Amino acid sequence: MDRTKRSVVIAATALGVAAGSYGIASAASGSGSSGSRGSTAAPSSQRPWGSQRSDETPLTGDTASKVRALALAKVPGGTIARVERDADGNAAYEAHMTKADGTPVTVYVSKALDVVSVQSGMPGPPNGPPNGRAAPPSGSGA
Numbered sequence: 002m003d004r005t006k007r008s009v010v011i012a013a014t015a016l017g018v019a020a021g022s023y024g025i026a027s028a029a030s031g032s033g034s035s036g037s038r039g040s041t042a043a044p045s046s047q048r049p050w051g052s053q054r055s056d057e058t059p060l061t062g063d064t065a066s067k068v069r070a071l072a073l074a075k076v077p078g079g080t081i082a083r084v085e086r087d088a089d090g091n092a093a094y095e096a097h098m099t100k101a102d103g104t105p106v107t108v109y110v111s112k113a114l115d116v117v118s119v120q121s122g123m124p125g126p127p128n129g130p131p132n133g134r135a136a137p138p139s140g141s142g143a
Contacts, residue, residue, distance in 0.1 A: 056088040057095075064094070064114075072096035072108040075119050079106065092117040 078101035087095040092109035109117040
């Protein structure tokens with residue numbers, strides 16, 4: 002009986018160490034699941050755009066495809082994070098992207114599906130300069 006008890010204690014200890022190691026590794030690597038998909042994530046260098054704002058709805062269908070194509074034409078080699086309606090009044094639509102060098106960029110598109118402007122860096126508050134910079138958005142569209 003003493004041998005069985007000892008085997009159970011050793012197995013439970015090994016299981017506890019394995020589970021604890023997994024938890025620590027998951028926390029350190031940022032993996033694992035979170036039950037709050039709609040939560041607002043802070044931007045990071047790997048994911049500069051953070052989560053979708055509640056006042057900007059995602060584009061779907063033909064409009065989404067056209068905005069994506071226009072944005073990719075303006076930022077060759079870029080990667081689109083998402084396309085959505087612009088709630089800040091810069092244009093009807095916007096494409097949040099990352100340039101090939103990792104720089105965040107936003108392509109603003111009018112309702113008539115013309116590129117209005119391309120803004121490098123993170124957008125600032127509505128009707129204010131981006132990121133506190135006084136420079137106007139870089140580039141313009143047709």
